Amino acid sequence: MLQLHKIKPSRLSLKRLLFGGLGGSVGALGIIFAVSLYIVETLIRPKKQTVFDTYKFSPFELDLPAEEVLFLSSEGKHMVSGWYIPRPGATTTIVICPGYRSAKSDVLGISAHLWKVGHNILAFEYHGHGTEVGIPVTLGYSEIHDFLGAVAYAKERAPENRLGVVAYSMGAAVAIMGTARSSDVEALVADSPFASHSSVVDYNFRRVFRVPSAPVSWMADNLMGWRAGYHFYQVEPLRDIAKIAPRPILIIQGGKDSLVDPRDGPSLYAAAQEPKEFWYLPNADHCGAYFEDRSAYVKKVVNFFDLYLKNVPRLQLVDSLSQDEEEAMPAGSTEPPGEDLEEAG
Numbered sequence: 001m002l003q004l005h006k007i008k009p010s011r012l013s014l015k016r017l018l019f020g021g022l023g024g025s026v027g028a029l030g031i032i033f034a035v036s037l038y039i040v041e042t043l044i045r046p047k048k049q050t051v052f053d054t055y056k057f058s059p060f061e062l063d064l065p066a067e068e069v070l071f072l073s074s075e076g077k078h079m080v081s082g083w084y085i086p087r088p089g090a091t092t093t094i095v096i097c098p099g100y101r102s103a104k105s106d107v108l109g110i111s112a113h114l115w116k117v118g119h120n121i122l123a124f125e126y127h128g129h130g131t132e133v134g135i136p137v138t139l140g141y142s143e144i145h146d147f148l149g150a151v152a153y154a155k156e157r158a159p160e161n162r163l164g165v166v167a168y169s170m171g172a173a174v175a176i177m178g179t180a181r182s183s184d185v186e187a188l189v190a191d192s193p194f195a196s197h198s199s200v201v202d203y204n205f206r207r208v209f210r211v212p213s214a215p216v217s218w219m220a221d222n223l224m225g226w227r228a229g230y231h232f233y234q235v236e237p238l239r240d241i242a243k244i245a246p247r248p249i250l251i252i253q254g255g256k257d258s259l260v261d262p263r264d265g266p267s268l269y270a271a272a273q274e275p276k277e278f279w280y281l282p283n284a285d286h287c288g289a290y291f292e293d294r295s296a297y298v299k300k301v302v303n304f305f306d307l308y309l310k311n312v313p314r315l316q317l318v319d320s321l322s323q324d325e326e327e328a329m330p331a332g333s334t335e336p337p338g339e340d341l342e343e344a345g
Helices: 014-044 106-118 143-157 169-181 195-207 216-230 238-246 264-271 294-310 323-327
Strands: 067-072 077-087 092-097 120-124 162-170 184-192 249-254 276-281
Touching: 067 143, 077 106, 077 143, 092 143, 092 169, 092 294, 106 120, 106 276, 106 294, 120 294, 143 162, 143 169, 162 169, 162 276, 162 294, 169 184, 169 238, 184 294, 195 216, 195 264, 238 264, 249 264, 249 294, 264 276
Parallel strands: 092 120, 092 162, 162 184, 184 249, 249 276
Antiparallel strands: 067 077, 077 120
């Protein structure tokens, strides 16, 4: 029979407790650091060319009279690749911006539809996102220079034309920030934009790990400053969107967005000033509104530009603050919207 009275309880020394707790803390910090570094390196990793990148549609398949063009980013550090599709007699030009790691071929569908109804088209891809360039990319911080370079090129090609923009995902977030800084853009369609760099990192982290992202986001933000030279707060469309008014904006958001928090669209809409429209599709995934109903999508975008570029007089605007001045400003509020999502406009 077991003699319980002879068993002596083990005694944990203060030294063992201290080093055990320290080891656990170091282990937790190591995990946070490793996950944060993985997030940062994934975000800024340059695109690698694959065999499938050569098997994409071009303007040839759609019988579009496109010109291969290169233009300088606004900071003059690199050339940006695009297709310019002129339309005889056009009084408007639409700049079309794909998203993160997307090529200009991905926006050929909407480009063709807008060209057919009478717009010049400039479709481009952000440097390093559509084709391999071998240098790090960012999530909107450096890409804003490509957007402003595209706007300048479009105005150079047709100085008297009124300018609109259709943009997707990260491209839409960049377009919001860029439009706030350029008076040349007179109307903007933003499909599936994120409200802030922090929100898109937080949303994707929570979807994968099912836990709050605060420690990892803080670490990733600091690592981003070290690896890419910027911080999350410097990419925040939510802070800039109100400056677009009195120019119109149409925000498109899918209720089942798997990459951007579906609450970001309503947050941006609430922060925007009139005139503004919000088109919410409850069953659409990220940038999926077009595929939910192609005819309705094209009609929505075409009617938006007909109304604001062809039927409304040109506004007299002054240029917004420079990017450096904007980055010096404190970050705005990023409180989430309510749960009820409604279609407006």
